[in-house]
Amino acid sequence: MATKTNPGRFFEDYAVGQVIEHAVPRTIAEGERALYHALYPARHALYSSDVFAAECGLDGSPLDDLAAFHVVFGKTVPDVSLNAVANLGYAEGRWLLPVYPGDTLRSVSEVIGVKENSNGKSGNVYVRTLGLNQNGEIVLDYVRWVMVRKRDAASPAPVPVLPELRKVVPVEDLVIPEGLTFEDYDFTLAGEPHRLSDYEIGEKIDHVDGVTIEEAEHMLATRLWQNTAKVHFDATFREDGKRLIYGGHVISMARALSFNGLANAQMIVALNGGAHANPCFAGDTIKAWSEVLDTAETGAPGVGAIRLRLVATKQGATPFALKGDDGKYLPEVLLDLDYWALMPL
Amino acid sequence: MATKTNPGRFFEDYAVGQVIEHAVPRTIAEGERALYHALYPARHALYSSDVFAAECGLDGSPLDDLAAFHVVFGKTVPDVSLNAVANLGYAEGRWLLPVYPGDTLRSVSEVIGVKENSNGKSGNVYVRTLGLNQNGEIVLDYVRWVMVRKRDAASPAPVPVLPELRKVVPVEDLVIPEGLTFEDYDFTLAGEPHRLSDYEIGEKIDHVDGVTIEEAEHMLATRLWQNTAKVHFDATFREDGKRLIYGGHVISMARALSFNGLANAQMIVALNGGAHANPCFAGDTIKAWSEVLDTAETGAPGVGAIRLRLVATKQGATPFALKGDDGKYLPEVLLDLDYWALMPL
Amino acid sequence: MATKTNPGRFFEDYAVGQVIEHAVPRTIAEGERALYHALYPARHALYSSDVFAAECGLDGSPLDDLAAFHVVFGKTVPDVSLNAVANLGYAEGRWLLPVYPGDTLRSVSEVIGVKENSNGKSGNVYVRTLGLNQNGEIVLDYVRWVMVRKRDAASPAPVPVLPELRKVVPVEDLVIPEGLTFEDYDFTLAGEPHRLSDYEIGEKIDHVDGVTIEEAEHMLATRLWQNTAKVHFDATFREDGKRLIYGGHVISMARALSFNGLANAQMIVALNGGAHANPCFAGDTIKAWSEVLDTAETGAPGVGAIRLRLVATKQGATPFALKGDDGKYLPEVLLDLDYWALMPL
Known part of the structure; x- marks a missing residue:
């Protein structure tokens, strides 16, 4: 009859190379799209109109890229940031595939860096998170790092590992969705010239x-x-x-x-x-x-x-x-x- | 490097006969329908149940007529009422075609009247707005007029044009959705006798x-x-x-x-x-x-x-x-x- | 030109054996599912992911069981609890069939008990409510009882009828959705071991x-x-x-x-x-x-x-x-x- 609730991970619980499969996959559909438009004054035409998106070469209007990000990110919270003191940064984020209504997303993270703080009470944890769809295709890939409390200030510090992170994703590494074209782009419908x-x-x-x-x-x-x-x-x-x-x-x-x-x-x-x-x-x-x-x-x-x-x-x-x-x-x-x-x- | 944001139109920017294609087409789906029911205590059975709507001869439950109105209207705001002092009136509004989940709406307005106010600081602008679906069919047609500020009080007044607007849409001009029948209408399920x-x-x-x-x-x-x-x-x-x-x-x-x-x-x-x-x-x-x-x-x-x-x-x-x-x-x-x-x- | 609005039923308006077909059927779709996730911190995997639900032998992720309950319950309010003083209890509730996006629900109640309170001003009404889908299949079956005001304290008390209600639904009466299996259940994706x-x-x-x-x-x-x-x-x-x-x-x-x-x-x-x-x-x-x-x-x-x-x-x-x-x-x-x-x- 162990404690059933999730106490979250502490700094000692992370080690470089560790892979965490995050829980609760989620099917995203029309409802999430509508809610995104109710929650934010989102007006970008490609995310508002299936017709506009189709004229840009896509299968339809994808879920807003940031909504996809939030879904993938949300799954990591119970494993990565429940005991976080601070969300320190993001790097090397790339959207690799649009998310369409009906897709089911899940998240997997790998610990790519750990470094105890000099105060001995907390440390920084770096994770690379992948968002995957129902076909196992990666839709999103990003690094974030958080400051996490130690469970016990007396526990020894791990060997510090700091990942090398690029300050900017180079243009040649940007992934353009297959079929995307702006050759017949309608600036009037898009809202600005x-x-x-x-x-x-x-x-x-x-x-x-x-x-x-x-x-x-x-x-x-x-x-x-x-x-x-x-x-x-x-x-x-x-x-x-x-x-x-x-x-x-x-x-x-x-x-x-x-x-x-x-x-x-x-x-x-x-x-x-x-x-x-x-x-x-x-x-x-x-x-x-x-x-x-x-x-x-x-x-x-x-x-x-x-x-x-x-x-x-x-x-x-x-x-x-x-x-x-x-x-x-x-x-x-x-x-x-x-x-x-x-x-x- | 001109200003990129939309300052809105001023009274001087409108002329009778001008046609404005409003931006940001929008695909409406099940999510918008659900949100309408969450936002308003909407209970009309034809908009709540696909089965009830089918028994009334429709293809399914349409988007609430007012939701269709709001979508069409919302698109006109950046072009018509961003600098409006007051929303003065509506006339000759007609719903011409039900809007179903999956439809994509856009809006087009024509300026049908302008009249400067005697104070020289503002004027009234009359527009007829059409809401169109992805097939170019008109789903909604209405007139509204707004009072809009002048950019410059010194600019000359245009020749006043006041459209002739009917106070009531005559019964013979009402458009009944194709196939609609209330012959087997279920008053019990509808909620009132x-x-x-x-x-x-x-x-x-x-x-x-x-x-x-x-x-x-x-x-x-x-x-x-x-x-x-x-x-x-x-x-x-x-x-x-x-x-x-x-x-x-x-x-x-x-x-x-x-x-x-x-x-x-x-x-x-x-x-x-x-x-x-x-x-x-x-x-x-x-x-x-x-x-x-x-x-x-x-x-x-x-x-x-x-x-x-x-x-x-x-x-x-x-x-x-x-x-x-x-x-x-x-x-x-x-x-x-x-x-x-x-x-x- | 009788009063058009619903005054609700009073205690005198209920009699054992009475069947009330509640108004306003409702088609439930993806939008309601998304809203449920926005309104509550719902994370049970079977209701979040079509893929997870399919691996458990279902056709896809059903609407949350409580959402189905709320939809069925909501329809009874105008007929059962508009003049209720208190919502006293529930019993013998059973979910008989999952509700999937696209299903249309309606509710029917039968009065199964009445008992006037000793103060003569109110009484308890027991109803058994069925939630039905578009095929007439029962998806939900439950009893609730409410205290309802009398219209007139002078009206005579009915013969008291108290239904026999089981305190617990026996295991053998639980209805397991057809095809459900937890043999390949993924505890990692579900979130707990x-x-x-x-x-x-x-x-x-x-x-x-x-x-x-x-x-x-x-x-x-x-x-x-x-x-x-x-x-x-x-x-x-x-x-x-x-x-x-x-x-x-x-x-x-x-x-x-x-x-x-x-x-x-x-x-x-x-x-x-x-x-x-x-x-x-x-x-x-x-x-x-x-x-x-x-x-x-x-x-x-x-x-x-x-x-x-x-x-x-x-x-x-x-x-x-x-x-x-x-x-x-x-x-x-x-x-x-x-x-x-x-x-x-």
């Missing part, structure tokens, strides 16, 4: 719109991805009585807001990095701005790639301000994300 | 039930229709810190509440007119009453038409009170809508 | 996690099941301005929370009894604990049955505390439910 050549490296775009966050909404979203971390749901868990909003909710909100100015940055194909700079709580009003970091061609017809910094802020933020003189994120900055998206040339 | 002949012109019905509105709910709904007007989402936008509830949310709430007394007013086929009499905010408790304005036969077997005034009120309203002695809507009246619905003879 | 033989009768499990309830969420849920009782929606209805949360919302929340410790209690096949011990309001934080009441084999390959007490509590509850010295439920106990679920042997 700007093609890749209209954007300059260094250009910054204030996405103008804002959304004030409600408790009910972030909990609906976080549950939808079967992310069960207490801190998002239980107002009695933190001493301040606040529920911390899942960082992925802020990512999706900011990305959806970025439609206004980046309506043609259609598909996300890589996550180069990301930091949840400050916590977000219900009542905060999220706005977003982007900076063009790079542009490139891809082999696919009419399809270019744009590398973007996406910054989410809350009320009180100064336009385009990111860090203070001390090099730290300003308190109104919630998210600093670096990603590649596909855009018509 | 009242047929068209049980309603008298002038009869008023207090729909009894009430729903208190939450911020999360109206934002979920409004996003679902991809209506992105800031005023509904951003608590920092208005000086009073309030988020204005999308008028369509009040329409859907009132229509759903009207089930209790009008369970057999199944399909909405025409919108004769409508006024959003007062703004609605979270915390308001919406109730509804209806007045029978007219009844008619249609060519379809067993199918009659009922013309209804649907009034939504908030807390503090006096039953059936609409306007004060000054001819203005009472402050507790939120909506005054005039529509035709189909009901068993 | 515990099989039936790992649980001891009398064992209690604290499910650890908690969810703080929001108004928007319980109203979305309750509307989704087309349960229209005013008390859940209208903040002006009760004198204290509170909206009472539908008891079924608490049931679903507690059952979903019980995943942590009972991940393999997959399908609910019987509801032996249940009491809504205290009202639940927005702002309450729900947690849950379970007690193993019994275990049994079933004829199906690898499939055992576990009888569980599921208790939902709110903030301030003492672990595993249920009733006070006076034999009454403690004020922090919200729900005491007794059910059978299927679990791998």
Whole structure:
């Protein structure tokens, strides 16, 4: 009659090379797509219209790339971040295959790095997570690292292993969905006339719109991805009585807001990095701005790639301000994300 | 490197005859249907049960007529009402074809009237909007007019053009869905025994039930229709810190509440007119009453038409009170809508 | 021109043997499944993944058993509990057939007992409700009893009839879905290693996690099941301005929370009894604990049955505390439910 509930893993429970098959596979269908549109002001045409997606060479409108990310990520929470002190970073994320209604996703992670902190109370764990569909095909591949508490401060530190992670996914490693073409792309239906050549490296775009966050909404979203971390749901868990909003909710909100100015940055194909700079709580009003970091061609017809910094802020933020003189994120900055998206040339 | 975000059109940007193809087509499926039932206490059997709808001669249960309206309407917001001061009215609305799960909708508007206001700071713009499905068939056709700010008060006034709009869609212009029959209509499953002949012109019905509105709910709904007007989402936008509830949310709430007394007013086929009499905010408790304005036969077997005034009120309203002695809507009246619905003879 | 709205039935309106066909059939599809996952932290693999369900011998992932219950229950509200003072109990509940996306459900109840209270102002009504699918097959069968107000205290008391109800559905009466097998059950994907033989009768499990309830969420849920009782929606209805949360919302929340410790209690096949011990309001934080009441084999390959007490509590509850010295439920106990679920042997 052992304890039946999941206490989560502690730092000592991770070892480089360990493979964790995460639980609870999930079939994604039309309902998840509709909910994504209810939860976020998502308007990118390729994810809104089967017809538009078909004219771009796809079988239909896929599930939003970030929804696929959240589903894959959510499954890792009970095994990776239940006792995490902080979600430290992402790297080398790549979307390898669109997720369509009817697909069933599961997640597998491999521990690729461990390093105890100097205080002896916690350590950093690096995992590479794969999202797989019902055919065993990899739909998503990304690295994240978290700071995890030790069960016992007296337990010995493991040999530190730090994975070599690329700061940016190189253009040649971006995977373009089979058949994708932007040659007959309808800019009118997509909502904006700007093609890749209209954007300059260094250009910054204030996405103008804002959304004030409600408790009910972030909990609906976080549950939808079967992310069960207490801190998002239980107002009695933190001493301040606040529920911390899942960082992925802020990512999706900011990305959806970025439609206004980046309506043609259609598909996300890589996550180069990301930091949840400050916590977000219900009542905060999220706005977003982007900076063009790079542009490139891809082999696919009419399809270019744009590398973007996406910054989410809350009320009180100064336009385009990111860090203070001390090099730290300003308190109104919630998210600093670096990603590649596909855009018509 | 021009500004990439959409500043919206100003009064000067509209001219009679102009055709605007609105962006972001949308595929509607089972998820939107489920969400409609979660957002509104919708119980009309034809929109709840595929079996009931099939017994009425349809291919299955269509998307709620108002959901179709909201989707078509939402697409027009960035082009028509982003700088609108007020949503002034609707006319000549007709549902021409049911929308089924899997359909993809887009919207096109034509400017049919412009008239500058005497203050020289704004003007009224009249548009006729068509909602089209993936086959290019018109599913919805309606006129609305809005008051829009001028970019520059000094710009000259256009020649005023006021469209001739019918106050009521004549019965002979109502389009009955192909195959519709109420000859084997199951009143027990529909929820009420009242047929068209049980309603008298002038009869008023207090729909009894009430729903208190939450911020999360109206934002979920409004996003679902991809209506992105800031005023509904951003608590920092208005000086009073309030988020204005999308008028369509009040329409859907009132229509759903009207089930209790009008369970057999199944399909909405025409919108004769409508006024959003007062703004609605979270915390308001919406109730509804209806007045029978007219009844008619249609060519379809067993199918009659009922013309209804649907009034939504908030807390503090006096039953059936609409306007004060000054001819203005009472402050507790939120909506005054005039529509035709189909009901068993 | 009779009153068109439904005043609900009063105690005098019920007679033993009466059969009530409830209104508004409902087609359930992918959208309802997605919403269930957004509303509750539901993670049982058989209801999350079509692939997992297929490997257990089913045609795909059914609608959550409790969602099926809520849909069937919701239809009875206008006829059974609109004027109910209290929802007193459940008995002899059995799930007879899984509900799949595309199924259309309706409900029929038979009055099986009436007994006036000694105060002469109200009485208890017992109904047996059947949930039926589009083929007329019974998917769910349960008894509930409610206390209903009399229309007129002076009306004579009926001859009291109290149905004989079994306290527990016997194992031999549990209906195992056709084809169900747990012989190749994947415990890793299901989320926990515990099989039936790992649980001891009398064992209690604290499910650890908690969810703080929001108004928007319980109203979305309750509307989704087309349960229209005013008390859940209208903040002006009760004198204290509170909206009472539908008891079924608490049931679903507690059952979903019980995943942590009972991940393999997959399908609910019987509801032996249940009491809504205290009202639940927005702002309450729900947690849950379970007690193993019994275990049994079933004829199906690898499939055992576990009888569980599921208790939902709110903030301030003492672990595993249920009733006070006076034999009454403690004020922090919200729900005491007794059910059978299927679990791998």
